[in-house]
Amino acid sequence: MGSRIMTMKRQAAELGRIRTGYSRPHRDPNKRPVPVKSTTFVFSSHSRDYVAAAAELWGGEVEEWTPQNQRIAQFRVISKAKEIRAILPAGDPLSQSYEMWSGGGCARRCDGEFEQKSRQSCLCLAQFGPDWHLRSPREVCRPTSRINVMLPELPDLGVWRLESKSYYAADAMAGGVDTVLQATEGKSMMPVRMWIEQRTRVADGETKNFPVVMVVPSLPKLRHALTGPLSTAAALDPSSLDRAAIEAPRPDYAAEARQCATVEAAREVWHRANRAGHVARDGSDPLSQELRQIADDIAKGVDTSTGVVTGGEESGPDEEGVYDAEFVEEPPTSVDWPAVAQPGSGARA
Structure with missing residues (x-):
C-alpha cells in the first residue's frame, strides 16, 4: 500500500x-x-x-x-x-x-x-x-x-x-x-x-x-x-436487515439448556431467548415450558441429555456386611424459576 x-x-x-x-x-x-x-x-x-x-x-x-x-x-x-x-x-x-x-x-x-x-x-x-x-x-x-x-x-x-x-x-x-x-x-x-x-x-x-x-x-x-x-x-440495501432476521434460523435453545450443568445456566438460556423475542415475557409459550422442565430436571440431578438420574451406582456392603451411612434429602419438586418465566405473571424481562 x-x-x-x-x-x-x-x-x-x-x-x-x-x-x-x-x-x-x-x-x-x-x-x-x-x-x-x-x-x-x-x-x-x-x-x-x-x-x-x-x-x-x-x-x-x-x-x-x-x-x-x-x-x-x-x-x-x-x-x-x-x-x-x-x-x-x-x-x-x-x-x-x-x-x-x-x-x-x-x-x-x-x-x-x-x-x-x-x-x-x-x-x-x-x-x-x-x-x-x-x-x-x-x-x-x-x-x-x-x-x-x-x-x-x-x-x-x-x-x-x-x-x-x-x-x-x-x-x-x-x-x-x-x-x-x-x-x-x-x-x-x-x-x-x-x-x-x-x-x-x-x-x-x-x-x-x-x-x-x-x-x-x-x-x-x-x-x-x-x-x-x-x-x-x-x-x-437497508431492507436486507429485516430479511436477514427472517431468514436466520432460530437457535435450538432447548438443546443448549440440556447441556447446562446448573439451573442458573439454564435460566440464562431462557433470558437470551427472551431478549431475542423467541419466548413470551410471561413464560406461557411451549419453549418456556420446555426450558422450565429442563431446569427442574437439572435441579433433581437428572442428566438432561440422557434422562438418567446422576450420582453413580449404589455402593454395596463392606467385608463385614455393613453399608455406609447416607443422609438422603428429598429432591425439590420445582425449580425457583425467575418470575419473568412464570406463566401468567406478566413481568418484564
Whole structure:
C-alpha cells in the first residue's frame, strides 16, 4: 500500500451541491437576482452528466447556470423531489460554524465562543449581546452548516454537499447527524432520508417561515439504527436487515439448556431467548415450558441429555456386611424459576 501525507485531509471528491433555494432575475436588470426558497431540492454541478442523472431520477429541467459572484458556468436542476434517500459516509460528515463573508472571502469563522481568524472571543456576542443572531446578516455572522452525503442512485464515487445558512435548521441538522454518530460511532456508513420541512416561528408578534432540512436514519426498525456500525451492504440495501432476521434460523435453545450443568445456566438460556423475542415475557409459550422442565430436571440431578438420574451406582456392603451411612434429602419438586418465566405473571424481562 502506498504512503500518505498525514497532515492532509483525505476527502472524497465533491461531485456537486444540493441546495434548498435558488435565485431568479430581478425585474430591474440593474439589481441583484432575487433569492427564492425552494420547496424541493436543487442539484448543481460542473458536470452536466451528474445533473442530467438527477433530473432523470427526480424530475426537472437541466439548465446552464452561473452562481452569484462567480464567472464559471455550471449546470443545475430544480427537481420535483421533496425527499431523497442518501448515505452518510463514515466519520463526521457535518461541519458547522458562524461565518461572515466579504468580497475577499471568509472574514470570520467562529464556533460561538471563539473566533478563529482573530483568535478572540465571539465578536458578535461582544458587540451585540446574547440576541446578536436576531440582527441582520449584514451585521453579524451567519450559522453555516455543510453536510456531505453520497447519492447511491447517481453516477460515480464521491459526495454531494448540502449547505444551509438557517439558524434554526442548524440545530435540527446537528441533532439528526449526532443520532447517527452515536449509533455507528462514525465507523460505518448510514442510510438516511432527507427532506425539506417548512416550519413557522412566532416571536415578538412576528411570524417567520423557514425551511429545515431533516436528516434521519432510513432503516426498517429503530433498533437497526442503534445496534452499532452497519455493513456496506446493509447501508446500500437497508431492507436486507429485516430479511436477514427472517431468514436466520432460530437457535435450538432447548438443546443448549440440556447441556447446562446448573439451573442458573439454564435460566440464562431462557433470558437470551427472551431478549431475542423467541419466548413470551410471561413464560406461557411451549419453549418456556420446555426450558422450565429442563431446569427442574437439572435441579433433581437428572442428566438432561440422557434422562438418567446422576450420582453413580449404589455402593454395596463392606467385608463385614455393613453399608455406609447416607443422609438422603428429598429432591425439590420445582425449580425457583425467575418470575419473568412464570406463566401468567406478566413481568418484564
